[in-house]
Amino acid sequence: MFLTVYLLSLMANTLIIFTVVMEPTLQMPMYIFLGNLSFLEIWYTTATVPKLLATCLSQGVTISLSDCVTQYHFFFSMGATECILLAVMAYDWYLAVCNPVRYSVLVRIPVCLQFSAGSWIGGFISPLLSTILISHLNFCGPQKINHFFCDSDPIYKLSCSDTFLVEALSYTCSSVVILSYFPLTMSSYGYIVVTVIRMSSQEAWRKAFSTCASHITVVTIYYRTIIFAYVCPPAKYNFTIGKVVSMF
Template structure:
C-alpha cells in the first residue's frame, strides 16, 4: 500500500451497529424477541448445570459435556445479545473498537468450542450406543476431561489467530456495521487493506473447525441410527430414532448456518444473508440446545421431577 494511501487513512475509534432496519414497531418487536430469548436461554442452561450438580446419578460423561455446552451457551449469548437489544432499541448503537474486537473474539471462541463439543457429544453417544460394553473404558473420567479441554484449547488457538489478524486491519473512515453484533465479515468489508490473507486464513480454519466437527457428528449419528435400526422392539426403535432425529435437526441448524457464514471463499459478499442466517446459530440453537438435549431424556426428567417435588415440600414446611 502506498504511503499516500496510508496517510489518508483515519483511525476508527468506534463502530455503529445497524441491527435490523425497519419501523419503530418492528425494531421493538425484535428487541422483545431477543430479550425473551436471552432470558429463556440463561434460565434453561443454568437449570441444566444446577440439576447435574445436585443429582449424583447425572455425573456421567454425557452430562459433563452437556454442562460444558450449557456454560458455553450462557456466555455465548451474553457476549452479544444484551448489546443487540440496545442496538434494536436505538439506545446503544455505537461500540468502541476495543469492545467490538472483544465481542468478535468471544463469538469466534465460543462458536468454535461449540462445534468441537457437539462433535464430542455425538462421539460419546456413538460409544455408548454402539459399544456399550466397552463404554466405561473408552470414555472414562480422564478421557472425558481431555476431550473437553481439547475442545476449548482448539477453539482458543483458532479464534486467537483470526482475531490477531483482524486487529491489524486499517479502516478509511467507514464505521457502519450492517449487523446486530460485531461479525467478522463486516470488519473485512469495511477495511481498505488487502484482506486476501485474512479471508484465506478464515476459510481454511473455518473448514477445519466446522466441516471437520460436522463430519465427526454426522458419521457418529449415522452409526448410531444404523445400530438402533437393528433394535427388535419397534417402540424402543421409534423412541431412540426420535431422540436422534431431534439432535440431528439442531446439529443441522448449527453447522448449516455456520458453514454458510464462514466456509466461503470471499467474506465481502452477501452481508445481508449472513446477518439473517446468524439468527440460527446465535438465537435459535442456543435456546433449543438445552431443552432438546435434556427434556427428551428420562433421567433429566426424573431429576427435575425430584427437584420440583423437593422444592414444593420445602415451601410447604415453611408455610406450615
C-alpha cells in the same frame, strides 16, 4: 422478542448446569457434556445478544475497536468450541449405543473431562491468529458496521488496509474446523442409525432415537447456518441474508 428468548435461554441453560452439578446420579459423561454445552450456549449468546438489545433500544450505539475485536474472538471461539463439542457428544452417543458393554470402561469421568477441556482449548486457539491480524488493520472510512455484531466480513468491508491475508486465513480456518468436525459428527450418527435399525426390540428403537433426536436437531440447524455463513465463498456474501442467518 429477543430479550424474552435470551432470558429463556439463560434460565434453561443455567437450570441444566445446576441440575447436573447438584444431582449425584447425573455425574456421568453424557450429562457432563450436556452441562458443557449449556455453559457454552450461555456465553455464545451473551457475546452478541446484549449489544444487539442495546442497538434495538438506542439510535446511536457505538462499540470501540478493542471491544469489537474481543467480541469477534469470543464469538468465533465459542463457535469452534461448539463444533468440537458436538462431535465429542456424537462420539459419546456412538459408544453408548454401538458399544454399550465397554462404554463404562472407554468413557470414564477423567476421559470425559479431558475431552471437554480439549474442546474449549481447541475452540479458543482456532481464531486466535485471525483475531491478532484484525486488531492490526486500519479503519479510516465510514465506521458504520453493517451488522448487529462484529462479524468477519462486515469488519473487512470497513478496513482501508489490505485484508487479503486475514480474509484467506479466516476463511480457511473456519472451513477446516466446520468441514472437519461436521463429517465426524454425522458419521457417528450414521453408525448409530445403522446399529438401531439392526435392533429387533421396538423399545430399544424408541429409546435410542429419542435420546439422539434433540442432538441431531441441534447439529442440523447449527451446521446449516454456519456452513452458509462461513464456508460459502466470501465474494458472494450478502449482508442482509447474513444477518438473518446469524439470527438463527
